[in-house]
Amino acid sequence: MSVAPTAADASTSDEISYAELALAARNHAMPLEALRDDVTPAGLHYLLIHFDVPHLDATSHRLEVDGHVERPLALDLDALRALPSVTAPVTLECAGNGRAKLAPRPVSQPWLDGAVGNAEWTGTPLRGVLEQAGVRDGAVEVVLTGADRGIQGGVEHDYQRSLPLDEALRDEVLLVWAMNGAPLLPQHGFPLRAIVPGWYGMTHVKWLTRLTVLTEPFDGYQQAVAYQFQVSDDDPGRPVTRMRVRALMVPPGIPEFMSRERTVRPGAHDLRGRAWSGHGAIERVEVSADGGRTWSEAALEPPPAPHAWQAWSWTWDVREPGAYELCCRATDATGATQPLEPDWNVHGVENNAVQRVGVEVVPEA
């Protein structure tokens, strides 16, 4: 029997448990200064690994394709690499990004802001492999199975997520073997993973071993119990799918080691950041230097590739010493923007509340 987190599991403590710390130590956030990079370097991209990083051999690795198909397949890496290949920059964000800023705090990986990254992924469209196997009439979903195995919610399972068939057949959905021009790193899914542009990270299954075509919706733990947006235990909820709109900035100035508080000198500061949405292009980014009371329009760089983050900048001309709170918020092509306060929910997902960066402006020494 699987055990779903409940609202009562949320912590009212201002402090973090050891179990949460152990997750925070394993699951790497992107330090926000890496927002300056168009392409996130190896080792700075965020990581969320439910179980352990599997140790896989690329030579013997096979992707099995089974279920409701005409011709079950077992493809090795060479067979996949022989298919048409695509390289695309894609922004990935963990659905739980910002979870640790909710109060009470749903107890899971305690992300602050940094569960994001934008890499260049190389692979072949999933669609081509499904066509090779021949999806039979009546199919509704494709289950992606990873080699990572463990226990969550009381259930021992391989990590598995499904995609509706129409999503799986989008040209942009890839089976990927390279990241930033190099073979996938072990922690990013070596030797094969999925990339599903626009969706939160849980969908981009790593260490991919199997595609299974189903005639009924998949009800595995990571699909039906985890990754639900529920405002209360009574709320049946809805599945988490595409990334909400969000902007983040590189914190300006210099940090204090322990508090991470920022210090800047009076003058003109070039604030830079990125914005993204799984629902459409970024149309607008605004910046506030007074905690969200007043907003100014940031300049957008030329539009990036469809699923890569959008660079923006704004000059903060500050003369008066004192404490400031910088905020940024984005608006996407659907008109969706970011709330000033989080939308609390049981699993602590989809928190796209505006980033707030405290800065002390101090005179030159």
Added chain:
Amino acid sequence: MSVAPTAADASTSDEISYAELALAARNHAMPLEALRDDVTPAGLHYLLIHFDVPHLDATSHRLEVDGHVERPLALDLDALRALPSVTAPVTLECAGNGRAKLAPRPVSQPWLDGAVGNAEWTGTPLRGVLEQAGVRDGAVEVVLTGADRGIQGGVEHDYQRSLPLDEALRDEVLLVWAMNGAPLLPQHGFPLRAIVPGWYGMTHVKWLTRLTVLTEPFDGYQQAVAYQFQVSDDDPGRPVTRMRVRALMVPPGIPEFMSRERTVRPGAHDLRGRAWSGHGAIERVEVSADGGRTWSEAALEPPPAPHAWQAWSWTWDVREPGAYELCCRATDATGATQPLEPDWNVHGVENNAVQRVGVEVVPEA
């Protein structure tokens, strides 16, 4: 005025503050399954970054050499790469590894076990550059300055550490531009860092901009205030230098997502891990399956390069379901071994208490 942490700053809470969480999110631990690798892949090596990752340009970067020398230098990367080059595997561990296991807990980066890694570093001996500059009589230390700047202990400073001259002149001490055969990643010190085999991580200064030869001991914050081993506020303490002996194992079986507790099936399990010491070669590794009451000898792989971690293995043949606590401990060539309980100290450094891994043995489903 700089402010040293005191014993009263240690937290008696079983929980972690938000400031500690923010550090844990930035500063990546190596997930322990990466102990299986001889060479830690990019992005899995631990990271401790006091301030922000600087954004440096390799083309314009210069290493200045000044202070008590005959000929001050300003060397670009090409000039350094033209010098004799060495590639060596070197294990680095943060001095604060295990800090979060101390009670009360010194408040700083809250490391559990994973602040370690073993990479292959390529560079040129520091000694050659010092000889080129001509160290003058009376020199006692070399200060290494990084481009990372921030505030710690109330003091704004560039990150700086010194080495006694005799340490700096060891052939093994390198100025490094490549890691695992690729240019340094931004977070590992691009384009130039120091590697000081045997010493804790704070010494391997990243984003290196300057070497300054001094005739008096350096008294900067990171040297004279941070990184001291003090058992109480009254203890004048001693500087943290070389890594204490330590062994770690790959946790066997599969994890529970949230608790990280391990589950294994009855049978023979091949336990594997690594051990290292900054004081000498690893001569012995022992393993306990009963929480440290009885110990068995692990097998050592052939000795590695002088400053790389030592692989070891032990077969755990377990038939009886139930709860077990696995431990491992190493002994180095000086006879030093690991304590069962931590040596508490004000800064929470050098905690090499034996690793303890709780495992539940459950019958096959």
